[in-house]
Amino acid sequence: MSEHTDSAIVVGASIGGLLAARVLSVTHARVTVVERDVLADGAVHRRGVPQSRHAHGLLARGREALEELFPGLTAELTALGVPAADLQSGFRWVNAGRLLCQAPSGLVGLGVSRALLESRVRARVRALLGVGIADGCAATGLAVSADGRRVTGLRVVRAGGAAEVLGADLVVDATGRGSRAPSWLESLGYPAPEVDEVPIGLAYASRAYRRDASGPDGAAIAGTPADPRGGVMIAQEDDRWIVSVGGILGDAAPLDHAGFTAFTATLPSPLIHEVVRDAEPLGDAVRFRFPASSRRRYERLGRFPEGFLVMGDAVASFDPVYGQGMSVAAVEALALRRCLDRGTEDLAHRFFRAAATVIDSPWRIAVGGDLRFPGVPGPRTRSVRAVNAYLERLHVAAEHDPAVGRAFLRVVSLLDPPQRLFAPGTALRVMRGTRSAALTGGSPVRHAAPALPGTGGAR
Ligand SMILES: Cc1cc2nc3c(=O)[nH]c(=O)nc-3n(C[C@H](O)[C@H](O)[C@H](O)COP(=O)(O)OP(=O)(O)OC[C@H]3O[C@@H](n4cnc5c(N)ncnc54)[C@H](O)[C@@H]3O)c2cc1C
Structure with a gap:
């Protein structure tokens, strides 16, 4: 095991892991981000983040949190052509079949592709003193002290197949919804967290289109029990739209041009269809299946080893209907910073309680909303x-x-x-x-798309 003093390891170099590394760079002399993928330079899709090919945008609080952690990031992104939109006057939201009234709100979101955002955040993290990224390195488990009460490092396998243990005072798991932390804990004699799960069977299909710069900023169309299909369309850098549409309980949009276009015409609002119908596609459509929203209740565990944390999608990964996941990871990173300000005593319990408070709100709105659909199993309290x-x-x-x-x-x-x-x-x-x-007898109507520029949306 390598020597370590005041060092931390973050597992996963995606948004959650990179933000955790930023926070830990202040409190720990050395921070190593361990990533299974081999990372290329620049904004490219990669295997470990398959959702990056699908519509992503950054909500107001997520943008503010990122700005707090990396001052000047918004300006850096907009200089690269990322649209910054007022979420109410620029973006169109259709909920329960109703178009949300447009007006200036001061809530600014970013239409940044997932790959570009990650690459700029990664560049900022790489530049931090004491932080290194070990890519092509897969985590396989935790190393613990002789009495099993403290995590002392991470077991990894390098790209060439060599296994080793990296020592650290703190290990943070940010490996996303496929996190193995529950089984790592069980193998060490600790209980795994309870899991709240709502099977939704989401099936997204996404495609990029060329965008006329005079067009709208985006639109999010939420499905309704009567009309469960939905979609999101977000104006992004390089004058392009990313459009994701889908249904629940396995109702997947076709990937071929005619089928995809026809599917957009079946959403509760024509906003997306009226763009897709005439826009030039940039590449083929791709699919993403999201079987269930799931939330691991780490905050309820009585016994947990010292020196270990879990964050981001590894704790809670839920229906992206409102595009909140990266914002949750960013606000969790700020919560981690506040917890560390008070030292490392009882860190895990304090952090998991703080993270649970962050997760409660989007979980109730997005996952509670899924339970409106009669075919979705789950407790309708x-x-x-x-x-x-x-x-x-x-x-x-x-x-x-x-x-x-x-x-x-x-x-x-x-x-x-x-x-x-x-x-x-x-x-x-x-x-x-x-x-x-x-x-006035106002029931939801299939309103016509407004003539003026607008933005994109979700299921
Ligand atoms: C279709 C879809 C659309 C979405 N749209 C939005 C949106 O518009 N806005 C928004 O804010 N959020 C959105 N989200 C959610 C967002 O993608 C996630 O919340 C966010 O990526 C969480 O990041 P994370 O770092 O926790 O995990 P992930 O992004 O899943 O990253 C996990 C990382 O861990 C690495 N890894 C995994 N296992 C290992 C291992 N054993 N060893 C080393 N490394 C490992 C992976 O390679 C990867 O880099 C969407 C999600 C989906 C599915």
Whole structure:
């Protein structure tokens, strides 16, 4: 085992791992990011992050958190042609069949491709003092102290097949939804976390298109129980659209040109179809299957080894309907920084509790929403049903009331907790909005796409 003093290892050089490394670079003299893929320079898709070929955008809180960790990143990205859009006036959101009222909100998101974002963040991390990235190196398990109470390092296998143990005071698992941490823990005599799982059977198909710069910034169209197909279309760098469409319970969009285009016409709004129909495709469509949202409840474990943490999708990976995963990882990284400010005593319990608070909100909104679909198995508690019923009314009000729309987008963007939607001021507006919609007989309609530029969306 190599010598170590005050060193940390992060497993996974994707968004979660890179942000953890940034935070640890302040508290640990040496940080090694261990990545199974061999990393190429630049913005390229790679095997370990198959979702990068599908629509990704960065919500307001995620952008702010990244900016806090890497000052100037937003300007760096926009200089590379990444569109920065007001999430309410620029981007179009269709929820419950209703187009959210457009108005300036001050919530700025980025239409940055996953590959470009990761490559710029990786370059920033590589430049940090004391941080190194060991790529082509797969983690296989944890090394522990003789009494088994403390993690002392990481077992790895290098690309050539050589196995070794890298010593560290702290190991952070950021290996995504396929994380082996539960079985690593069990093999050391620790309990694995309970798992909350909602099988949704999402099947995405995605394709890039050339974008006329005068076109919209994007659109997110959420499926409804009556019309479960959805899609997202995001304006990205290099004057291109990334369009992802899909259904639940295995309802997959065809990958061929005619089939894909026809599928976009079946979404609850024509916003995406009207772009795809006329735009020039850039390459073939690709598929991604997302069987279930899952959340590992590390915060509930009584026994956990010292010197080990898990974060990002490795803890919770949920329906990307609102594109929140990278923002969650970024806010978790800030939570880790706050926990480390108070030292390493009881770090795991403190961090997992903080991470659970970050995850609660997007989980309730995205995964609670999945339970609206009758075929999706899962417990429809009274609170899930009440929240969904309220949100249904909120989307009616948000069609005409920009303040209600903004309140919703602040929650989706992780800037406010969901409880804020029930605050008296918003609840009153929701009540008034639904009453006036009832008076005018306003039921969801397949509205025509507005003539002016807009943006893209999700299932
Ligand atoms: C279709 C789709 C669309 C999405 N859209 C959005 C969006 O618009 N906005 C948004 O914010 N989020 C979105 N997300 C979520 C987002 O992709 C994830 O939340 C985010 O990538 C989480 O990053 P992570 O670092 O935790 O894990 P991952 O990105 O999964 O990375 C895991 C890393 O660990 C490495 N690794 C795995 N095993 C090992 C091992 N044994 N040893 C060493 N390395 C290993 C992998 O190679 C990889 O680099 C979307 C997800 C999907 C599926």
